[in-house]
Amino acid sequence: MNPPPAKPTRRDALGNRERILTVARVALSGSGSASLTAIAKQAGVGIGTLYRHFPTREALVMELYRHDIQGLIDRVPVLLGENPPLTALRLWFEEVAHYGRLKFGVAEVIHAAANGGLDDEYYGPFVAAIARLLEAGADDGTLKPGLDPEDVLLQLGVLWRIEPARGGAARAARILTLIVDGLRTRQS
Amino acid sequence: MNPPPAKPTRRDALGNRERILTVARVALSGSGSASLTAIAKQAGVGIGTLYRHFPTREALVMELYRHDIQGLIDRVPVLLGENPPLTALRLWFEEVAHYGRLKFGVAEVIHAAANGGLDDEYYGPFVAAIARLLEAGADDGTLKPGLDPEDVLLQLGVLWRIEPARGGAARAARILTLIVDGLRTRQS
DNA sequence: AGGCATAGCGGAGGGCCCTCCGTTTCATTC
DNA sequence: GAATGAAACGGAGGGCCCTCCGCTATGCCT
Numbered sequence: 535m536n537p538p539p540a541k542p543t544r545r546d547a548l549g550n551r552e553r554i555l556t557v558a559r560v561a562l563s564g565s566g567s568a569s570l571t572a573i574a575k576q577a578g579v580g581i582g583t584l585y586r587h588f589p590t591r592e593a594l595v596m597e598l599y600r601h602d603i604q605g606l607i608d609r610v611p612v613l614l615g616e617n618p619p620l621t622a623l624r625l626w627f628e629e630v631a632h633y634g635r636l637k638f639g640v641a642e643v644i645h646a647a648a649n650g651g652l653d654d655e656y657y658g659p660f661v662a663a664i665a666r667l668l669e670a671g672a673d674d675g676t677l678k679p680g681l682d683p684e685d686v687l688l689q690l691g692v693l694w695r696i697e698p699a700r701g702g703a704a705r706a707a708r709i710l711t712l713i714v715d716g717l718r719t720r721q722s
Numbered sequence: 723m724n725p726p727p728a729k730p731t732r733r734d735a736l737g738n739r740e741r742i743l744t745v746a747r748v749a750l751s752g753s754g755s756a757s758l759t760a761i762a763k764q765a766g767v768g769i770g771t772l773y774r775h776f777p778t779r780e781a782l783v784m785e786l787y788r789h790d791i792q793g794l795i796d797r798v799p800v801l802l803g804e805n806p807p808l809t810a811l812r813l814w815f816e817e818v819a820h821y822g823r824l825k826f827g828v829a830e831v832i833h834a835a836a837n838g839g840l841d842d843e844y845y846g847p848f849v850a851a852i853a854r855l856l857e858a859g860a861d862d863g864t865l866k867p868g869l870d871p872e873d874v875l876l877q878l879g880v881l882w883r884i885e886p887a888r889g890g891a892a893r894a895a896r897i898l899t900l901i902v903d904g905l906r907t908r909q910s
Numbered sequence: 911a912g913g914c915a916t917a918g919c920g921g922a923g924g925g926c927c928c929t930c931c932g933t934t935t936c937a938t939t940c
Numbered sequence: 941g942a943a944t945g946a947a948a949c950g951g952a953g954g955g956c957c958c959t960c961c962g963c964t965a966t967g968c969c970t
């Protein structure tokens with residue numbers, strides 16, 4: 535799509551970057567745990583090279599899932615167009631939870647971002663999407679006014695971390711309800 | 723107090739255990755991050771010995787804070803005796819959040835426990851304490867009936883993970899309100 | 911085409927985690 | 941006071957993470 539950072543000019547650099555991403559996509563698709571060392575070796579680059587392209591594990595994961603995350607973000611206006619705000623919020627949360635459970639690796643990332651300061655490049659739009667939902671709900675009186683989207687993101691982080699197996703799905707659904715109810719105004 | 727596991731009979735074993743705990747208490751009192759290797763060395767014991775006494779980092783941390791955690795659990799009946807259930811719940815959550823922020827290390831532990839299966843020895847009583855609060859609130863109609871205490875514990879986990887610096891305290895307070903509101907029944 | 915500055919490479923190195931197993935030390939028994 | 945079996949020790953080893961820096965290949969410029 536768009537050359538991510540600024541100008542990765544050199545050919546070899548671009549090639550390496552692509553190869554790393556290809557390998558990583560496969561290696562991380564499972565549980566999300568695979569050694570960076572192994573990925574580098576598989577991609578035929580030194581570990582140093584991998585780290586230069588992606589300074590942290592999160593950066594790599596984020597790059598892999600940038601598309602999917604953007605997809606989630608893009609769902610917000612759609613859902614808001616088709617549903618009242620409260621419903622849209624709930625539906626979106628469900629999509630987020632579901633996505634998160636599939637791509638387990640993203641959990642850690644979002645979480646790290648929410649607390650410390652990860653790059654706003656990925657984090658900002660996500661927060662903005664939440665903000666949009668919260669504002670719509672505040673406007674029609676179903677959600678409390680003045681909610682902080684980052685607070686909500688942190689709460690969502692819990693959903694990411696529930697393993698879907700062994701009744702985790704049900705648990706996620708319950709917690710999602712608790713979260714939404716916490717955001718609602720007292721009178722429906 | 724009570725010899726924790728079963729019968730650590732041998733003298734040297736007991737001595738080592740104590741020395742490890744003493745060193746660990748100091749080493750981990752700060753940010754909670756110190757290498758186990760270093761702790762072992764300081765305690766004058768091999769790394770293997772440390773691991774035999776405390777199979778995971780969590781086990782060590784838990785043992786260190788067992789007293790404080792018990793203290794938190796003991797607060798539940800006291801708070802319930804002095805306040806209506808909803809207030810008691812809120813007050814207790816505040817104590818929990820405050821404690822967690824101080825002893826940052828416990829966060830990871832509780833969290834690990836909540837999802838996978840850590841020893842019920844520590845985890846169980848904590849959940850039971852929450853259950854007691856939830857039941858009291860359900861009985862007087864201020865909290866939803868049938869809430870799962872483990873769900874609530876997971877949500878509380880978020881509080882643990884907020885760094886108190888840089889407005890984190892305010893954020894924790896806000897999120898705490900969201901959580902409690904999610905647990906309440908719709909009519910006050 | 912040939913030179914040259916430099917972006918980019920890659921792996922050694924230091925630190926940590928955790929396991930495994932040969933060796934030591936204790937407590938008990940004779 | 942040995943002898944002895946088992947509990948406990950301890951550190952080497954394998955794996956991972958991440959940094960640092962001397963070396964290489966690339967792309968521009970002449």
